[in-house]
Amino acid sequence: MTMPERPTRPLPRGRRFDLRATAMFFGLLATVLVTGGLAVRALSGVVSQRPIWVFVLVCVVLATVLAHGRRRRRLSAAGIARRAGEALEQATTTALDALETPAPALATAPAPPAARADGHGPDxxxxxxxxxxxxxxxxxxxxxxxxxxxxxxxxxxxxxxxxxxxxxxxxxxxxxxxxxxxxxxxxxxxxxxxxxxxxxxxxxxxxxxxxxxxxxxxxxxxxxxxxxxxxxxxxxxxxxxxxxxxxxxxxxxxxxxxxxxxxxxxxxxxxxx
Missing domain, CATH: 3.40.1350.10 (Trna Endonuclease; Chain: A, domain 1)
Structure with a gap:
């Protein structure tokens, strides 16, 4: 008695290498890195004057991650890069606006008196x-x-x-x-x-x-x-x-x-x- 053979499924063909999509991905990645560097450089001056902006930015990032997690949808690399670029651009704009706001004037100390002839005190x-x-x-x-x-x-x-x-x-x-x-x-x-x-x-x-x-x-x-x-x-x-x-x-x-x-x-x- 012969056993019937099961029909074999054809193996799925692998994705072909897409040079255009790869180049676009790395271009977006470079844009994100450059934008991130500029944002970090701008935020470094803001942190010393207004540390509250760091807390606000962290809250915004966490809220964005939670909102996308609830949607339970797959995100493409291009979408991630685009959204990250938008967030960094907004953070950079906020930091630049904060830097343009004049800081409160500090009281300047009076100039020290001139030295004595023997080097001890004012002359x-x-x-x-x-x-x-x-x-x-x-x-x-x-x-x-x-x-x-x-x-x-x-x-x-x-x-x-x-x-x-x-x-x-x-x-x-x-x-x-x-x-x-x-x-x-x-x-x-x-x-x-x-x-x-x-x-x-x-x-x-x-x-x-x-x-x-x-x-x-x-x-x-x-x-x-x-x-x-x-x-x-x-x-x-x-x-x-x-x-x-x-x-x-x-x-x-x-x-x-x-x-x-x-x-x-x-x-x-x-x-x-």
């Missing part, structure tokens, strides 16, 4: 008020200043009252000179600054050390010792003998507030105590 010769930060004119809160800031404040007062070539030179090896300037009438002014407390007066030893260098080493035409405190009687006696002008606390405040002329303006050849 009053630049025309800037070195002690202005301690208190608005008229006057300064000298008690709140450090010794270095006190030197800068004195230099600023000299520049305010017409001195030129004002330099803060105090520091290690200054040989007693903290501020050097030229008075409006052309005299060379050498100042020593003593930022002392009320219970610490400037003594005769301080004056003697300054008196040994102010005229011979620094070639001063006029020498001043300015303090936030006061002077002892021996110090005042030594200053009177050497021709050093002593500016105590009350005289300093009057000079700073504009209630008294600059110490060199009232000095007419004899010592002023």
């Amino acid at each position: 009053p010769a630049s025309g800037q008020d070195a002690g202005h930060a301690a208190g608005d004119e008229p006057g300064y809160d000298f008690d709140a200043l450090s010794p270095v800031e006190f030197e800068e404040a004195i230099a600023a007062l000299c520049a305010r009252d017409g001195c030129s070539q004002v330099h803060v030179v105090g520091g290690a090896g200054d040989l007693g000179a903290d501020v050097i300037a030229v008075c409006p009438e052309g005299r060379r002014l050498v100042i020593q600054c003593k930022r002392y407390g009320d219970d610490n007066k400037v003594g005769s030893q301080d004056l003697q050390r300054f008196g040994g260098t102010c005229f011979t080493v620094h070639e001063a035409d006029l020498a001043l010792v300015v303090t936030t405190s006061d002077f002892t009687e021996p110090a005042e006696g030594y200053a009177a003998q050497c021709g050093i002008v002593c500016v105590a606390r009350d005289a300093l405040l009057a000079w700073s507030d504009g209630r008294a002329p600059a110490p060199w303006a009232a000095y007419a050849g004899g010592p002023q105590v």
